[in-house]
Amino acid sequence: EPEVTQTPSHQVTQMGQEVILRCVPISNHLYFYWYRQILGQKVEFLVSFYNNEISEKSEIFDDQFSVERPDGSNFTLKIRSTKLEDSAMYFCASSWTANQPQHFGDGTRLSIL
């Protein structure tokens, strides 16, 4: 069964550094999402992406965040200058259409020191 893959599984970075989290969505999916989950808290929506542009973003997704689909397969989340509070599990998800179930990758655990 096709799956969403995320790399790296764990990223440790110094505060103020840039990080790029990578995702390969399921190949025929058209809608892409990033979510985050701070340890012990609920999953939070960050951004949705369709037709090569951001569709919607949450208040969390400020100017420090950006997303890109540099080629036909990868979908990346960049945090320009990380803060301690960015430490979380980041999940990428994709779906064929908007009203179909979203499939999640295994996540990247981001630890900011």
Next chain:
Amino acid sequence: GQNIDQPTEMTATEGAIVQINCTYQTSGFNGLFWYQQHAGEAPTFLSYNVLDGLEEKGRFSSFLSRSKGYSYLLLKELQMKDSASYLCAVPLGSNYQLIWGAGTKLIIKP
């Protein structure tokens, strides 16, 4: 704002039945999803209810009442592997981005 409420934790016995409730107050409604999440892992899809009523899928069933803003997930014949968090989520916006409840941690005892 959006509000999705679930009990924080529930305990049940192996072989028994458990019902996990979810109430929601959201600015729009496009159905309700249930996901399972084992500790440290990604959420995995369980069910999607758009219309009122009960949908059964093996040992798991999900119910929706739009007029009451209420859903539940029913798990039958509980197995130890069902120990996980169960998350309800409402899709909102043009891309149906998921707005999540805090999840219910289900503990199964032998």
